[in-house]
Amino acid sequence: VGESIGGLGEFGLIGRITRRLTQGANVELGPGDDAAVIRAPDGRVVVTSDLLVQDRHFRLDWSTGYDVGRKAAAQNLADVAAMGARPTAILLGFAGPAETPVRWVEALCDGLRDECDLVGASVVGGDVVRSPGITLAVTALGDLGGSAPLLRSGASPGDVVAVCGRLGFAAAGLDLLLAGLDGPLAEAHRRPQPPYAAGPEALRLGATSMLDVSDGLVQDLRHIAAASGVRIALSSQLLPTAPGVTLEHVLTGGEDHALAGTFPSAQGLPERWRVIGSVVEGEGLTVDGADYGAGGWDHFAR
Amino acid sequence: VGESIGGLGEFGLIGRITRRLTQGANVELGPGDDAAVIRAPDGRVVVTSDLLVQDRHFRLDWSTGYDVGRKAAAQNLADVAAMGARPTAILLGFAGPAETPVRWVEALCDGLRDECDLVGASVVGGDVVRSPGITLAVTALGDLGGSAPLLRSGASPGDVVAVCGRLGFAAAGLDLLLAGLDGPLAEAHRRPQPPYAAGPEALRLGATSMLDVSDGLVQDLRHIAAASGVRIALSSQLLPTAPGVTLEHVLTGGEDHALAGTFPSAQGLPERWRVIGSVVEGEGLTVDGADYGAGGWDHFAR
Numbered sequence: 001v002g003e004s005i006g007g008l009g010e011f012g013l014i015g016r017i018t019r020r021l022t023q024g025a026n027v028e029l030g031p032g033d034d035a036a037v038i039r040a041p042d043g044r045v046v047v048t049s050d051l052l053v054q055d056r057h058f059r060l061d062w063s064t065g066y067d068v069g070r071k072a073a074a075q076n077l078a079d080v081a082a083m084g085a086r087p088t089a090i091l092l093g094f095a096g097p098a099e100t101p102v103r104w105v106e107a108l109c110d111g112l113r114d115e116c117d118l119v120g121a122s123v124v125g126g127d128v129v130r131s132p133g134i135t136l137a138v139t140a141l142g143d144l145g146g147s148a149p150l151l152r153s154g155a156s157p158g159d160v161v162a163v164c165g166r167l168g169f170a171a172a173g174l175d176l177l178l179a180g181l182d183g184p185l186a187e188a189h190r191r192p193q194p195p196y197a198a199g200p201e202a203l204r205l206g207a208t209s210m211l212d213v214s215d216g217l218v219q220d221l222r223h224i225a226a227a228s229g230v231r232i233a234l235s236s237q238l239l240p241t242a243p244g245v246t247l248e249h250v251l252t253g254g255e256d257h258a259l260a261g262t263f264p265s266a267q268g269l270p271e272r273w274r275v276i277g278s279v280v281e282g283e284g285l286t287v288d289g290a291d292y293g294a295g296g297w298d299h300f301a302r
Numbered sequence: 303v304g305e306s307i308g309g310l311g312e313f314g315l316i317g318r319i320t321r322r323l324t325q326g327a328n329v330e331l332g333p334g335d336d337a338a339v340i341r342a343p344d345g346r347v348v349v350t351s352d353l354l355v356q357d358r359h360f361r362l363d364w365s366t367g368y369d370v371g372r373k374a375a376a377q378n379l380a381d382v383a384a385m386g387a388r389p390t391a392i393l394l395g396f397a398g399p400a401e402t403p404v405r406w407v408e409a410l411c412d413g414l415r416d417e418c419d420l421v422g423a424s425v426v427g428g429d430v431v432r433s434p435g436i437t438l439a440v441t442a443l444g445d446l447g448g449s450a451p452l453l454r455s456g457a458s459p460g461d462v463v464a465v466c467g468r469l470g471f472a473a474a475g476l477d478l479l480l481a482g483l484d485g486p487l488a489e490a491h492r493r494p495q496p497p498y499a500a501g502p503e504a505l506r507l508g509a510t511s512m513l514d515v516s517d518g519l520v521q522d523l524r525h526i527a528a529a530s531g532v533r534i535a536l537s538s539q540l541l542p543t544a545p546g547v548t549l550e551h552v553l554t555g556g557e558d559h560a561l562a563g564t565f566p567s568a569q570g571l572p573e574r575w576r577v578i579g580s581v582v583e584g585e586g587l588t589v590d591g592a593d594y595g596a597g598g599w600d601h602f603a604r
Contacts, residue, residue, distance in 0.1 A: 028346055028451075029453070032529070033385070033451075033513075034382075034512075034513050035348045035349060035381050035382055035385050035387075035451075036349050037347070037348055037385070037451050038346065038347050038349060039346055040344075040345055040346055040347045041345055042342075043341065043342055043345060044330055044339050044340065045342045045347045045443065046337045046339055047338050047340060047427070048336060048338070049351075049394075049395050049427065049428055049429055049439065050395070051395040051396075051397050051439060053432070056431065079336040079337050082336040083337050089349070091350075092351075093351050093352070093395075093439045094353075095355055124349070125349070126351055127351055127352045127353050129353045129358065130355070131435075131437060132434070133433075133434065133435075135353070135397055135433060135437045135439075137353060137437075137439030137441075139351050139441040141349060142337070149330075149331060149337075149339050152336075210336075211336050
C-alpha cells in the first residue's frame with residue numbers, strides 16, 4: 001500500500017495535503033496559520049458541520065478515498081445550498097490510524113477539492129490527529145449574497161412542495177452494495193450529486209422553505225412541517241421513478257442530498273423542480289392522504 | 303450512570319443539547335436548520351477547526367465532560383484570538399458510543415457554552431453520530447473588526463518576542479496525572495486559560511506576528527521563525543517560572559494556549575506581556591544562544 005501517514009508525521013502530512021489544494025477568490029488566507037480567513041461579503045456567514053465515521057458513513061471496501069472526499073464535501077456543501085447560499089470554503093478534520101496509506105488521504109483531499117471546485121469553494125484548513133478508526137469532520141461556509149436565508153419554518157398552506165435532484169438513488173445503491181452487487185446506483189451511493197445551484201435559484205424563485213434531503217424525504221419534510229406548523233401532503237404519483245429505485249427508496253432513502261422546498265405556486269418553476277405535493281393546514285406528513293410512518297435515518301437508533 | 307444517548311436517539315439528543323444553549327448577539331440563526339447564520343460585520347470571517355480524540359486528547363478518568371467541553375472550546379477560541387480576532391461562534395461535532403451517558407454530553411455542552419461565554423461567543427450548531435470511541439470536532443469562527451489578521455509571517459529582526467498566558471502548566475499537570483497525582487497543575491491540564499483578550503490587544507499594540515502555544519513554545523515559535531524567515535533567540539532567564547513547572551515544561555509543553563508574538567519594541571507592552579527573547583537574522587530557534595532540539599507535540603509521531 002505504500003507510505004503510511006504515521007511515517008510522515010503531522011506536519012509532513014499537512015504539507016502533503018495542502019500542496020494538492022488551490023485557494024480561490026473567496027480565500028483571504030488559506031492553510032498554514034492558526035486559522036483561515038474567508039471573505040463574507042454579505043456581512044453574515046452560513047456555517048454547517050458534519051461528522052463521517054468509518055463503517056458507519058462509508059466503508060473502505062465500497063468507496064475509494066476519492067469517493068469519500070466527494071461525498072464528505074457534498075453533504076456539507078448541500079447544507080449551505082439549502083439555505084439559499086453560495087458555498088465559499090470547507091475545512092477538513094481527519095482522524096485516522098498511523099497505518100493509513102498517504103495515498104488514501106491524498107485521494108480524500110482530491111475528492112474534497114474537486115467537489116468544492118463545482119461550486120467555486122476552497123479547502124482552507126483543518127486538523128489531522130491519530131485515532132483507531134477514520135473519522136472525518138467537515139465544516140462548510142457560505143455567503144447569502146444579501147438575501148435572507150431560506151429556513152425550514154416558512155411554509156404556508158397553499159404552497160406547493162417541490163424537489164430538485166435525485167431521490168432514492170443512494171439508498172437503492174446501498175441495497176446493491178449490501179447484496180454484493182455494483183452498478184450506476186452504487187455509484188450514486190458513493191458520490192451524491194446535490195443540485196447546488198438550485199439553492200440560490202430557489203431563493204430567487206420565492207421559495208418559502210427549504211432543506212436538503214439527507215435522512216430521507218419523509219423524515220426531512222416532517223422537519224419543514226414541524227418548523228412551519230403545517231402538514232405536508234405528498235402524492236405518490238408525482239414522485240420521480242427510476243429503474244431499480246423503489247417508492248420506499250424515494251420516500252425514505254437519504255444521502256442523495258436533493259433540495260426540497262416549498263413555493264407559493266408551481267407557476268414559473270423551472271423544469272428541474274418537480275412538484276410532488278402541497279402544503280395544507282394541520283401537522284405531520286401524508287402520502288396519498290394517509291399518514292406515513294416515521295421512516296428515515298436516525299444516527300443513534302440504528 | 304443514568305440515561306444513555308442511545309436511548310434518546312439523534313434528535314432527542316440534539317434537543318437535550320440545544321436547550322442548554324443560549325444564542326448571543328452574533329447569531330442570526332442558531333441550531334435547528336441546515337446551517338447556522340453568524341454575523342461577520344468585518345466582511346471576512348476567521349475560521350479554525352480541531353479534533354479531540356478520547357484517550358489521546360482527553361481521558362474520561364482524568365477529566366469530566368464539563369472539563370473536556372471547556373478545553374475543546376478553549377483550544378479553538380485561542381486559535382481565533384491568535385489571529386487578533388474576536389470569537390463569535392463555535393460548532394460541535396460529537397461522535398460517541400450509544401452507551402455514553404446523556405449527563406456526560408450535557409456537561410460537555412455546558413463546558414463549551416461557559417468557555418464561549420468568556421468571549422461572548424455562542425454554540426450555534428454541529429452534528430451527533432454514533433462511533434466506537436468519543437471524538438469531538440470543534441469549529442470556531444471570529445471577526446477581525448476591520449484589522450488585518452495577525453499572521454505567523456510578519457516577524458522581523460529587531461522585534462522582541464513576548465508571551466501572554468501560562469506556559470508549561472498543562473504539561474506539568476499531565477506529568478502529575480500520569481504519576482497518579484492531582485492538584486492545581488492537573489487542573490491547568492484539564493482546563494487551559496487562554497488570554498483571549500490579549501489577541502485583539504496585540505493587534506492594537508502593533509504586533510508583527512502571533513500564534514497560540516498549542517504544541518509547545520519552542521515548536522510553535524519555530525513556525526514563526528520559518529514563516530517569517532528569521533531566527534527566534536530566547537533567553538531562559540526571561541522565561542516564566544512557577545512551582546512544579548520545569549524549564550522543560552515551559553519550553554516544550556503544549557495545551558496552555560498562551561499567546562506568543564513578536565512586537566517592534568518592548569516599549570508600551572502591558573505587564574501581562576512578558577518579553578522572553580528577540581528576533582534576529584537567521585533561521586530556527588535558540589535558547590541562550592544554543593540550538594534547541596525539536597521538542598513538542600506531533601500528533602502522529604507519538
